[in-house]
Each structure stands twice: as C-alpha cells, then as structure tokens.
Amino acid sequence: MKYRISANVIRRLPRYLRRFELLDRQNVEKISSSALGERMGLKASQIRQDFNCFGGFGQQGYGYNVKQLRDDVGGILGLDKTLTAIVIGAGNLGRALIANFDFAFCGVELIAAFDTSKAIAGTRLHGTPILDAGELNEFLDDHHVDVAVLTMPKSATAGTARLLSNHGVRGLWNFTGVDIDADLGDTLVEDVHLSDSLLTLGYYLRGRTEQPGEDGDKL
Amino acid sequence: MKYRISANVIRRLPRYLRRFELLDRQNVEKISSSALGERMGLKASQIRQDFNCFGGFGQQGYGYNVKQLRDDVGGILGLDKTLTAIVIGAGNLGRALIANFDFAFCGVELIAAFDTSKAIAGTRLHGTPILDAGELNEFLDDHHVDVAVLTMPKSATAGTARLLSNHGVRGLWNFTGVDIDADLGDTLVEDVHLSDSLLTLGYYLRGRTEQPGEDGDKL
Numbered sequence: 001m002k003y004r005i006s007a008n009v010i011r012r013l014p015r016y017l018r019r020f021e022l023l024d025r026q027n028v029e030k031i032s033s034s035a036l037g038e039r040m041g042l043k044a045s046q047i048r049q050d051f052n053c054f055g056g057f058g059q060q061g062y063g064y065n066v067k068q069l070r071d072d073v074g075g076i077l078g079l080d081k082t083l084t085a086i087v088i089g090a091g092n093l094g095r096a097l098i099a100n101f102d103f104a105f106c107g108v109e110l111i112a113a114f115d116t117s118k119a120i121a122g123t124r125l126h127g128t129p130i131l132d133a134g135e136l137n138e139f140l141d142d143h144h145v146d147v148a149v150l151t152m153p154k155s156a157t158a159g160t161a162r163l164l165s166n167h168g169v170r171g172l173w174n175f176t177g178v179d180i181d182a183d184l185g186d187t188l189v190e191d192v193h194l195s196d197s198l199l200t201l202g203y204y205l206r207g208r209t210e211q212p213g214e215d216g217d218k219l
Numbered sequence: 220m221k222y223r224i225s226a227n228v229i230r231r232l233p234r235y236l237r238r239f240e241l242l243d244r245q246n247v248e249k250i251s252s253s254a255l256g257e258r259m260g261l262k263a264s265q266i267r268q269d270f271n272c273f274g275g276f277g278q279q280g281y282g283y284n285v286k287q288l289r290d291d292v293g294g295i296l297g298l299d300k301t302l303t304a305i306v307i308g309a310g311n312l313g314r315a316l317i318a319n320f321d322f323a324f325c326g327v328e329l330i331a332a333f334d335t336s337k338a339i340a341g342t343r344l345h346g347t348p349i350l351d352a353g354e355l356n357e358f359l360d361d362h363h364v365d366v367a368v369l370t371m372p373k374s375a376t377a378g379t380a381r382l383l384s385n386h387g388v389r390g391l392w393n394f395t396g397v398d399i400d401a402d403l404g405d406t407l408v409e410d411v412h413l414s415d416s417l418l419t420l421g422y423y424l425r426g427r428t429e430q431p432g433e434d435g436d437k438l
Contacts (some may be wrong), residue, residue, distance in 0.1 A: 007260065009420055014415035022398070027223075041226065077418055078425030088262065092315035099311065102396075106417045146424055147417075150393035153292045171424045173417055177321075181383075187326055190420035194415065196233035198294055198366075198392055205390045206297030213364055 005053050005076075012050060013073055015040065020070035030063035048207040052057060079107035080181050083171075087113035088160060089152030090120060090130050093175055097125045108147060112139065140167035154178050161189075224272050224295075231269060232292055234259065239289035249282035281377060295311035295435030298326035302390075305364050307379055309339060310350050312394055316368060318345045330359065359386035373397050380408075383392040 019040055023031060024132035033051075035045040051064070054076055074080075085103060087094045090113045113123065114133045123124045125181045131139065139145075148164045150157060151174055157178040164172065165187040174180060180189050238259055242250060247401065252270075256263040270283070273295055293299075304312045304322060309332045322329045333352045334340065340351035350358065358364075367392055369376060369382045376397040384406040391408045393399060399408050 010413070013422070014412070014418040017418065018412065018414070026415055033418050071379065077422050079360075082315050082423055083421055083424060092311045092318065096311035096315055100396075101413060103417075106421055107425050108421065135369055147420065156244055173420055177319075186273060188420060188423055190416055192416055193233070193237065194320060194411065195237070195325050196230070197411055198322075198327065199233040199236070200230055200365065201390050201392055202298075202302055202325055202327065203232070206300055207304060 009050050009053055012042075016069065017077065018063060018072045020066055020073065023066045024070055028066055030065055032063045036064070036069070070091055073212075077107070081107065083108045083147055085110050085149060086145050087128075087149040088133075088136070088154075088164075089150070090117075090125070090154075091151065092117035093179075097123060097151065097193035098128050111143065111145070114139075129173070137163070137167070140164070142168070145169050147173055149215075150174045150176050151177065158182060161187075172177040228269050228272055231261075232296055235269075236289065238290045238291065239285055241276060242285045243289055247285055249280045250285055250332065255283070288410070300326065302327045302365035303363060303364040304329050304392075305358075306347070306370060307352075307355070307367040307383075308375075309334035309344070310370065310372075313370035314344060316370065317347050330362065330364070330416070331437065333358075347355075356382070356386070359383070359388070362386050366392055369393045369395050371395065379400060381407075 019036070032044075032112055036042075037044040037047050040102045042045075046063070054072065079100050085108045087098055087110065090098065093111060098110065098113055110128050113125070113128050113130050114136050116133045118132065120130050123130050145164075145167075146169070148160075148169050148171070150160070152160060157174075157176045158180065161172055161174075161180045161184060162182060165184040170187050171185075172180065172187060174189050174191045179191075238255070250409045252263040255261075256266050259266075264368070273291065304327045306317055306329065309317065312356045313332060313334070317329065329347050332347050333355050334349055335352045337351065339349050339409055342349050343346045364383075364386075365388070367379075367388050367390070370378070371379060373395050376393075377399065380391055380393075380399045380403060381401060384403040389406050391399065391403075391406060393408050393410045398410075
C-alpha cells in the first residue's frame with residue numbers, strides 16, 4: 001500500500017487510533033462520523049474526509065465498525081512492522097520512558113539504553129539492558145536500530161545525532177529541546193515540544209476564550 | 220482582549236511562538252508568509268488566515284515583523300500573566316520536568332512538588348521544594364495554584380485529580396496516561412500523549428509515504 005496522505009491527516013491518525021482503542025474497550029461496535037466527531041472535537045465532515053483519504057473504512061450511512069477502523073488505522077500506521085529502538089541517556093527522563101512508556105503500543109521494541117554513567121552500565125531497567133555509552137558504536141554495527149530516543153544532555157545532542165545517522169539510524173525521537181539542524185541525510189527528526197501542550201492549557205486557563213469548541217482538536 | 224479563535228488555531232500558536240523565537244535568535248527581522256510557510260511546513264494561505272484571526276499582525280505585502288509577531292502571539296497566549304504550578308509525583312518523570320522543563324517560557328512559575336516518599340520530603344530540586352504528599356491539602360488551602368502537573372502513578376490519578384479540582388486547581392497537565400473522565404467542573408485536563416509523536420515518526424520510517432510535505436505541520 002502506498003498512500004499520498006497529507007501530513008496533517010497523518011498527525012491525526014494516532015488520535016484516531018487511541019480513540020478507537022478506547023471505544024473498543026468500552027464495547028462500542030459501531031459509530032457514526034457525527035458521534036465520533038462529537039467525542040473527538042472534530043467536525044463530522046472532517047472525519048469523513050480523513051477516512052476517504054485511506055479508502056473509506058466502511059459504509060458511511062450505517063456507521064463505522066470500530067474494530068475495523070482500529071485495525072485499518074493501525075495498518076496504515078504500519079504497526080504490523082515492528083521497529084527497534086534504543087534510548088540514549090538513562091537519566092530521569094530516559095528512565096521514565098523506559099519504565100512507563102508503552103513502546104509496544106507504537107509497534108516499537110526497545111532493545112537497549114545507553115548512558116555515560118559507569119555505575120548503571122550492565123544493569124537492567126524493566127527488562128531493558130543499560131549499556132555503557134562507549135559501547136554505542138559497536139552496538140550499532142551489530143544491531144539494526146530504527147529509532148533512537150534522545151534523552152541525553154543538550155551538549156551531547158548534535159554529535160550523537162550525527163553518529164547515529166552515520167550508522168544508519170533513520171529516526172530520532174528528540175526530547176532534548178535542541179534544534180538538530182544539521183543535514184542528516186535520510187534520518188528524520190521528530191521533536192517533542194512539551195511546551196506546546198502547557199502553552200495551550202495556559203491559554204484556556206487565562207480565560208481569553210471559552211473551552212475547546214466544536215472544531216477543537218482535543219481528544 | 221477577547222477573541223473567538225478555533226481550537227485548531229490555538230494549537231498552532233505555540234508553534235508560531237517557538238518559530239518566532241528561533242527567527243529572532245537568528246536575527247531575522249522580517250519574514251513573508253510564504254517564507255514562514257516554507258520553514259514551518261504550512262501553506263502561506265493558512266498562515267495569513269491564522270494571523271487574520273487575531274487582527275493581522277502587520278502589513279502583508281511588506282513581510283511580517285518577527286519581534287512584533289513574537290510579542291503579539293505571546294500576548295494572545297497570555298504570557299504576561301504568570302500562572303503558578305505544582306508537580307504531583309517526583310519520580311523519574313516529575314524530576315525530569317522539574318530539572319529540565321522550561322516552565323518560565325510558558326509563563327508558568329513552579330512553586331512546589333509533592334511526593335509520597337518521606338526520604339525526599341524537605342529537599343529541593345533545582346530550587347523547587349519537594350514536599351510530603353500529606354501536606355498537599357494544607358498547601359492548596361494556603362496557596363493559589365493554577366496548574367498541577369500529574370506525574371504520579373496511574374492508581375493515584377483519579378483521586379488526586381478530584382482533590383485538586385475541589386481545591387480550585389483549574390488546570391491539570393496529565394502525563395499519567397489515565398483518562399480522567401470524571402466531571403471536574405471548571406477544571407481543564409490537558410493530556411500529554413507521547414505516543415502520537417512516536418507513531419507519526421514510525422509512519423514515515425516505515426516508508427508508507429514520503430517525508431512531511433508542503434502542507435505538513437512539522438516545525
């Protein structure tokens with residue numbers, strides 16, 4: 001399958017996936033675009049348009065099948081193909097992700113973490129081996145790694161990103177707050193900007209307008 | 220100022236703010252909607268439409284003034300009014316946020332953190348006092364708290380959310396992954412879904428389509 005889907009639609013797919021998972025857990029079998037829109041803060045027309053991008057997902061007039069939707073969106077996101085990941089930097093944030101983040105939900109298998117601290121090298125955290133950062137090069141030569149989760153100090157980010165890219169790691173999930181603007185060839189950088197989320201909450205708390213309305217994108 | 224702005228536009232404001240900050244640091248004084256669109260992966264028409272929602276931001280034909288844009292967007296987000304925040308749960312994630320997250324950039328002052336561990340109660344982390352969770356009730360009676368950052372275990376989330384709401388905390392920044400579906404009156408919940416970000420990166424890595432294109436929302 002090869003789709004030409006706009007990046008804005010792609011960004012909505014994970015939200016749809018979460019919503020369908022939730023509906024399925026609530027034993028909802030079928031849902032109309034308008035009911036779905038109401039729950040997700042999207043217009044029904046937007047939802048129908050999104051679904052049409054991928055080929056429809058079922059008979060509009062009769063409601064969409066929730067399990068089918070979940071499987072279809074999961075298929076488009078490629079969850080049937082597991083990606084491998086490593087965490088670079090097992091400080092507070094790295095450890096929080098290793099211990100609590102649901103990599104499997106994203107179709108990702110966490111295979112190792114790296115840290116410069118000799119004290120924790122050789123230990124395991126929630127089953128994930130923590131290795132000495134000095135072993136990273138050799139590890140990358142021996143293992144196929146799709147994604148590196150960057151949770152190391154800012155100062156180490158640029159150099160490590162280049163090294164990872166040179167070793168064929170094609171995805172960097174960047175929590176460092178550093179803009180990685182070097183040309184990394186085929187390597188994609190996905191920046192996590194937590195400030196966007198707090199700024200949005202702050203906007204509503206400051207009372208400049210009412211809460212998210214009908215065309216909101218709150219999930 | 221009171222605007223009626225759609226939630227989708229609100230969600231883009233933090234991205235604009237970050238971009239203008241970056242442009243200003245790069246000493247870019249003026250920028251056209253098309254150049255801005257190219258850097259942000261948005262259509263120029265989308266940008267002009269967004270800016271029109273808030274009253275224009277300057278003379279379109281001559282390019283937008285970057286400092287002015289930054290200040291105007293900051294003003295709409297209400298950054299002139301500082302909000303107070305507390306962190307509930309000083310485990311790995313809580314500590315990572317306390318130590319590294321730029322609350323000030325979001326117009327937020329972190330005034331305390333709470334944890335059930337007696338071992339760390341009374342200590343400070345990057346200047347923030349860590350208090351015993353048993354003192355939370357009294358603290359909320361004595362201090363005005365706008366935002367609670369929820370980084371505690373899942374099992375404690377629902378009860379704590381109710382307690383916070385009952386004490387007048389109007390904003391919950393929720394990292395727990397728990398759906399807080401109780402009716403919390405005026406209290407808003409902003410969920411952080413890191414999986415959305417990794418799923419999007421995974422989509423591109425799995426090669427179902429090319430990288431984010433012209434109407435992408437990669438910043």
